[in-house]
Amino acid sequence: MKPTRFAILLLALFMHTVAAHGQGIGGGQVTGNVQIDGQLTRPDSLIGAKDDPERWLMNARADILYTNGGFNAGLRFEAYTPPLPGFNAQYKGQGLANYFVSYANEQIEVTAGTFYEQFGSGMILRAYEDRYIGIDNALLGFNIHARPIKGVTLKGAIGKQRRYWEYGNGIVRGIDGEIDLNTAFSKLEEMPLHITMGAGFVSRYEADENIASSTQGYSLKLPLNVGAGAMRMNLAYKGWSLAGEYARKGQDPNAMNGYIYRKGEALLISGAYSQKGFSASVQAKRVDNMGFKSSRRETGEMLYINHIPAITKQHTYAFLSMYPYATQATGEMGLQGDVMYKIKKETLLGGKYGTDLHFNCSVITGLDTVALGGAGTEGYSSTFFSTGELYYGDMSLEIARKLDAKNKIACTYGYVVFNPVIEGHGGGLHHNNVIVADYSRKLGKGKSLRIEGEWMGSDSHYDSEIDDKRSGDWIMGLVEYNFGGHFFLSLSDQYCYNDGIGNYYTAAFGYTKNATRLQLSYGKQREGILCIGGVCRAVPATNGLTVSLTTSF
Amino acid sequence: MKRYLFFSLALALAAVSCDKIEADSEGRYIQFSGATGEWYDGKGVADHSQRVLLEKYTGVRCKNCPDGDAVIYAALESYGHKLVALAIHDSSSFTRPYGNDARLSTAEGEEWSNYFGISAYPTAMANRKYNDGYSLFNPAGGVNAEVDEALGEPTRVALAVTSDRNGAAYTIDVDIEFLQDVADPLTLTLLLMEDSVRATQLQPDGSTKDTNYIHNHLLRDVITNAWGADISADGKAGTKRHARFAYTVQNPLWKPEHCKVVAFISDKNTRQILNVAE
Numbered sequence: 001m002k003p004t005r006f007a008i009l010l011l012a013l014f015m016h017t018v019a020a021h022g023q024g025i026g027g028g029q030v031t032g033n034v035q036i037d038g039q040l041t042r043p044d045s046l047i048g049a050k051d052d053p054e055r056w057l058m059n060a061r062a063d064i065l066y067t068n069g070g071f072n073a074g075l076r077f078e079a080y081t082p083p084l085p086g087f088n089a090q091y092k093g094q095g096l097a098n099y100f101v102s103y104a105n106e107q108i109e110v111t112a113g114t115f116y117e118q119f120g121s122g123m124i125l126r127a128y129e130d131r132y133i134g135i136d137n138a139l140l141g142f143n144i145h146a147r148p149i150k151g152v153t154l155k156g157a158i159g160k161q162r163r164y165w166e167y168g169n170g171i172v173r174g175i176d177g178e179i180d181l182n183t184a185f186s187k188l189e190e191m192p193l194h195i196t197m198g199a200g201f202v203s204r205y206e207a208d209e210n211i212a213s214s215t216q217g218y219s220l221k222l223p224l225n226v227g228a229g230a231m232r233m234n235l236a237y238k239g240w241s242l243a244g245e246y247a248r249k250g251q252d253p254n255a256m257n258g259y260i261y262r263k264g265e266a267l268l269i270s271g272a273y274s275q276k277g278f279s280a281s282v283q284a285k286r287v288d289n290m291g292f293k294s295s296r297r298e299t300g301e302m303l304y305i306n307h308i309p310a311i312t313k314q315h316t317y318a319f320l321s322m323y324p325y326a327t328q329a330t331g332e333m334g335l336q337g338d339v340m341y342k343i344k345k346e347t348l349l350g351g352k353y354g355t356d357l358h359f360n361c362s363v364i365t366g367l368d369t370v371a372l373g374g375a376g377t378e379g380y381s382s383t384f385f386s387t388g389e390l391y392y393g394d395m396s397l398e399i400a401r402k403l404d405a406k407n408k409i410a411c412t413y414g415y416v417v418f419n420p421v422i423e424g425h426g427g428g429l430h431h432n433n434v435i436v437a438d439y440s441r442k443l444g445k446g447k448s449l450r451i452e453g454e455w456m457g458s459d460s461h462y463d464s465e466i467d468d469k470r471s472g473d474w475i476m477g478l479v480e481y482n483f484g485g486h487f488f489l490s491l492s493d494q495y496c497y498n499d500g501i502g503n504y505y506t507a508a509f510g511y512t513k514n515a516t517r518l519q520l521s522y523g524k525q526r527e528g529i530l531c532i533g534g535v536c537r538a539v540p541a542t543n544g545l546t547v548s549l550t551t552s553f
Numbered sequence: 554m555k556r557y558l559f560f561s562l563a564l565a566l567a568a569v570s571c572d573k574i575e576a577d578s579e580g581r582y583i584q585f586s587g588a589t590g591e592w593y594d595g596k597g598v599a600d601h602s603q604r605v606l607l608e609k610y611t612g613v614r615c616k617n618c619p620d621g622d623a624v625i626y627a628a629l630e631s632y633g634h635k636l637v638a639l640a641i642h643d644s645s646s647f648t649r650p651y652g653n654d655a656r657l658s659t660a661e662g663e664e665w666s667n668y669f670g671i672s673a674y675p676t677a678m679a680n681r682k683y684n685d686g687y688s689l690f691n692p693a694g695g696v697n698a699e700v701d702e703a704l705g706e707p708t709r710v711a712l713a714v715t716s717d718r719n720g721a722a723y724t725i726d727v728d729i730e731f732l733q734d735v736a737d738p739l740t741l742t743l744l745l746m747e748d749s750v751r752a753t754q755l756q757p758d759g760s761t762k763d764t765n766y767i768h769n770h771l772l773r774d775v776i777t778n779a780w781g782a783d784i785s786a787d788g789k790a791g792t793k794r795h796a797r798f799a800y801t802v803q804n805p806l807w808k809p810e811h812c813k814v815v816a817f818i819s820d821k822n823t824r825q826i827l828n829v830a831e
Contacts, residue, residue: 173570203570210586217593217795219586227571250571253582261574261582376583378576 260379472500612647
């Protein structure tokens with residue numbers, strides 16, 4: 001992506017601003033942040049860390065935002081020289097990745113340039129970026145938000161999506177409206193039931209092309225305009241809430257679904273109740289052929305127009321998150337339940353400070369389908385309430401208790417069943433039991449100590465053909481020491497002691513002051529999958545020194 | 554006002570921004586995109602009818618030919634789509650035009666005439682029946698016996714042809730489906746015939762020349778070569794093949810709106826016709 005005159009103009013503006021006025025220009029404000037992540041790699045044949053000829057790999061970015069009243073302008077410079085392990089090699093390069101100007105008043109906000117947008121839960125449109133996953137599907141075009149009357153928000157978007165350093169072929173057009181009834185109608189302002197409704201429609205245009213069908217000599221009749229629409233409603237009544245969104249997509253033969261013509265649909269429903277010391281929620285979803293990209297040939301992580309929300313817990317402990325669930329936009333059904341309860345303090349079970357219980361469970365399956373044909377056909381049929389093979393299931397119970405003013409302990413038991421088919425390879429279901437003990441102690445004068453121990457027992461065995469180095473039984477220990485108010489030092493080791501491969505030790509040192517954080521770590525990283533919100537990327541094994549610097553101004 | 558504008562925009566976007574592709578009869582959303590003249594796996598033929606090509610060698614100076622035409626018109630009424638008629642003018646003296654009329658002869662018609670030994674006019678053949686020689690007969694004396702005999706043969710290969718005309722340019726799609734094993738090599742012949750061609754015709758009294766005589770199902774051109782294009786197929790029962798051909802009408806005096814494309818499958822060795830479609 002070559003910088004346009006527009007971006008160069010913006011850059012010149014900022015350089016002038018920063019050089020001449022520091023924090024302001026004409027009363028405006030300049031803010032920004034910089035993040036540099038680098039890694040000095042070494043090959044390690046035992047864990048599969050490859051030999052990167054460049055040795056030094058780096059992801060770096062600088063966001064700068066200028067704000068003056070309702071006027072905003074921003075840009076982002078990115079450099080991948082080359083990208084860190086696990087990030088797509090097509091990111092290699094540097095330049096202005098994002099740039100925009102916008103103006104907003106009470107009624108309207110208009111953005112020209114690159115922008116991010118989301119309609120509802122994102123099932124028909126979610127342009128977003130996640131630097132840790134390596135996804136940036138920003139739209140380059142125009143974005144409008146209008147608030148014509150109180151309680152009503154209208155959105156419009158048109159543009160092409162970022163694909164590494166280029167833009168996809170397809171043009172994305174979308175429009176969305178949402179009304180907050182209690183705000184829009186004064187008679188409903190005092191009503192305890194809060195109602196929000198919305199609907200949106202997104203269309204992708206992509207030029208015709210020749211894509212062979214499974215019948216020799218025949219190509220696909222391609223829809224050039226593919227539409228997707230969604231309706232949603234949120235209800236809230238005192239401690240209760242209920243939200244639902246239903247989306248449909250027209251015929252969209254693409255590389256993800258094997259170029260079938262079945263229409264897509266998705267339903268997401270969630271209900272929750274909360275009160276002091278207790279909350280519970282349940283979520284259910286069904287997704288059928290809802291992968292929606294702005295290029296029908298795209299198979300990677302880029303050019304997604306929509307996003308199917310994940311309804312599995314985002315685990316933070318290493319072994320519980322070793323097998324994360326990747327959302328299957330082509331088809332899945334899922335159910336999640338979550339309960340949090342605080343046992344009252346000064347009770348037998350609650351102790352002096354109370355005890356927190358957190359229970360979560362989820363199950364995800366495929367769809368029950370009947371194959372009807374391959375590329376150029378309807379593809380399959382499925383029954384709405386009938387489930388297919390098990391993809392993923394987990395259950396975890398965390399008990400956390402503050403022992404006294406200085407000491408706190410949290411213990412977690414988790415169970416994960418994982419089907420490797422969702423990562424595209426074979427093997428049977430993996431069943432893992434995980435136990436975590438997490439102890440932290442305040443030592444005073446800015447010092448604290450945290451000790452974490454984890455164990456995972458698995459029925460999986462390392463298979464050299466599949467080469468999944470997560471297999472087997474594992475133990476882990478971590479010691480983290482914070483001192484001086486700004487420094488931390490940590491040591492950790494993950495060791496596969498049975499049916500697997502690997503001993504992954506890491507030492508890390510960090511310094512934080514104000515908005516600046518520097519971290520150095522050295523050690524081995526186990527290969528695996530990193531998922532955020534159901535969107536994942538492979539994390540390859542690495543061995544070496546990692547440097548991370550973040551700052552903002 | 555803004556609300557109405559928004560909903561109008563939303564409706565407009567929804568209306569124009571979602572294409573619907575219709576499936577074919579087999580539930581497929583595909584279109585032929587292979588090379589013209591090449592054979593590919595096909596979708597089969599819905600109509601397994603056995604049909605007959607009734608070729609009539611004729612000429613504008615042949616006084617008995619109008620009687621043959623009358624019999625053939627009656628047969629076409631009687632047999633409907635199971636009978637396809639074709640009027641062939643070779644280069645004999647019977648085909649020499651009157652006055653300024655254009656000659657209706659074709660090179661392929663002459664080649665066929667010579668091959669089949671046509672010496673009298675009118676002479677007809679039904680599916681080029683061969684039995685120690687080709688079964689030639691005078692259509693003026695009736696065609697039903699020969700047509701019935703040909704129709705009585707089992708359908709060994711089903712055939713369908715469709716043509717899409719854009720001005721003078723035709724795109725012709727041919728589907729064949731083997732219903733029985735066929736060991737002999739086969740060829741596909743495509744031809745263009747024209748109806749409602751006005752040309753002077755000698756009448757049965759031998760002296761009257763009808764200057765407004767209407768010549769129908771007149772052979773204008775053979776799109777493939779005279780003996781057809783080889784069909785690439787293994788000949789096993791159940792085999793389905795498809796081929797696309799492109800053709801442009803060769804003569805501006807031929808009226809495309811009166812033209813039809815005819816396809817027939819014949820045995821490459823005996824020239825006997827296995828099936829025909831128009």
